[in-house]
Amino acid sequence: MSIAGKAPDEAYHGHLAQVFAQYPIDVLHGEGVWIHARDGRKYLDFYGGHAVAGLGYGHPRWLAALERQARQMAFQTNALPIAIRERAAAKLVKFASLGLDTVFWINSGAEANENALKMAFRMTGRTKAVALEQGWHGRTAAAGAVTWGALEKWYGFPRRPFDVSFAPRDRPEALADLIDRDTAAVIVEPVQGVGGAYDLARPMLQALRQRCDETGALLIFDEVQCGMGRSGAPFAANHFGIAPDMLTAAKALGNGFPVSALMLSKRVARELKYDDMGTTFGGGPMACAVAEAVIDAIESESLLANVRTVSAYIRNNCLVGPITGVQGLGFLLGLKTSRPAKEVQAALMEKNILTGTSGDAHVLRLLPAYIMNERHVDQLCDALAQIRP
Numbered sequence: 001m002s003i004a005g006k007a008p009d010e011a012y013h014g015h016l017a018q019v020f021a022q023y024p025i026d027v028l029h030g031e032g033v034w035i036h037a038r039d040g041r042k043y044l045d046f047y048g049g050h051a052v053a054g055l056g057y058g059h060p061r062w063l064a065a066l067e068r069q070a071r072q073m074a075f076q077t078n079a080l081p082i083a084i085r086e087r088a089a090a091k092l093v094k095f096a097s098l099g100l101d102t103v104f105w106i107n108s109g110a111e112a113n114e115n116a117l118k119m120a121f122r123m124t125g126r127t128k129a130v131a132l133e134q135g136w137h138g139r140t141a142a143a144g145a146v147t148w149g150a151l152e153k154w155y156g157f158p159r160r161p162f163d164v165s166f167a168p169r170d171r172p173e174a175l176a177d178l179i180d181r182d183t184a185a186v187i188v189e190p191v192q193g194v195g196g197a198y199d200l201a202r203p204m205l206q207a208l209r210q211r212c213d214e215t216g217a218l219l220i221f222d223e224v225q226c227g228m229g230r231s232g233a234p235f236a237a238n239h240f241g242i243a244p245d246m247l248t249a250a251k252a253l254g255n256g257f258p259v260s261a262l263m264l265s266k267r268v269a270r271e272l273k274y275d276d277m278g279t280t281f282g283g284g285p286m287a288c289a290v291a292e293a294v295i296d297a298i299e300s301e302s303l304l305a306n307v308r309t310v311s312a313y314i315r316n317n318c319l320v321g322p323i324t325g326v327q328g329l330g331f332l333l334g335l336k337t338s339r340p341a342k343e344v345q346a347a348l349m350e351k352n353i354l355t356g357t358s359g360d361a362h363v364l365r366l367l368p369a370y371i372m373n374e375r376h377v378d379q380l381c382d383a384l385a386q387i388r389p
């Protein structure tokens with residue numbers, strides 16, 4: 001059965017751009033890891049609003065931060081200093097502990113990557129970027145240019161704004177030819193999200209770092225999906241022990257409130273001049289207040305430890321029914337499926353469990369909230385065991 005068909009109520013589509021296939025769940029409200037639908041069904045959510053709802057739905061700390069900040073000062077331009085903007089940046093820098101101690105607040109993952117790439121081109125004066133096969137970085141002109149397969153599928157612009165080469169994600173030996181002294185930036189997701197929750201091997205990331213150091217190219221980690229605790233560490237960079245020159249974060253950073261961050265090393269930050277980057281909404285007090293609250297919650301509720309424990313539990317218990325293997329890190333996991341992942345996803349949805357698919361037709365993606373526990377996973381495993389391989 002295909003689930004990417006009709007919406008529950010076609011009336012919903014009257015005025016919306018028809019660019020998203022719809023799951024047949026008419027959402028009413030959410031609490032924790034649960035989505036309540038209008039027809040009374042209650043879904044266990046392993047999809048997390050596409051990796052956004054890291055704290056789950058209605059987290060009290062997140063709600064309180066939004067309310068407090070809305071009452072105090074809902075918005076203020078970057079031209080006026082406001083304490084929460086600086087405080088949230090300091091909190092993010094400390095949380096990451098990667099030596100990336102300058103933050104540019106922005107609104108979305110693609111925008112953060114767009115600015116990271118621009119900085120790399122400006123700093124180096126070079127003409128080329130390198131990305132990885134199966135990588136995904138967003139839908140704007142530069143972010144789309146480094147997204148694998150975009151040109152063929154949806155890019156839309158007449159040409160890319162710069163030259164791009166794609167490296168195989170599992171062949172460190174190919175990097176020497178691809179990354180050279182014309183390369184301004186190398187952009188990678190340490191754990192590819194859309195690419196199938198695929199965790200790059202440590203030697204691959206080490207080789208990327210080394211080749212960037214040899215050639216002077218800037219290494220950008222796109223941690224829009226795998227960052228902000230999802231890997232079981234603050235960022236996947238911490239897990240691998242490799243620091244990039246720039247890092248982008250979004251999605252779980254705001255737990256549903258739009259906010260992203262571009263984090264810069266000292267070497268990059270030193271090059272900044274007024275007007276190099278800009279934004280109206282980025283660094284808004286509401287966005288900064290929720291980012292601060294998200295980090296507070298992750299730290300005070302030991303959510304990274306929970307992600308690691310429950311991730312191991314998934315690995316140990318979910319190899320049932322159509323599941324033949326597990327890849328990924330923390331709560332960005334790819335369950336390899338013997339049947340097309342879409343079919344497994346549809347069968348799970350029948351059993352009131354929501355999961356994601358990916359760019360790999362045989363990988364089912366799990367991106368749950370960091371509060372997910374073993375009992376929730378038991379429900380997933382029981383449901384998977386009932387699906388024919």
Ligand SMILES: Cc1ncc(COP(=O)(O)O)c(C=O)c1O
Pocket residue numbers: 107108109110111113136137138139189193194222223224225226250251
């Ligand atoms: C790794 C990665 N980078 C960038 C993006 C783009 O983020 P946004 O949709 O917020 O622009 C995504 C979105 O799925 C992503 O997964």
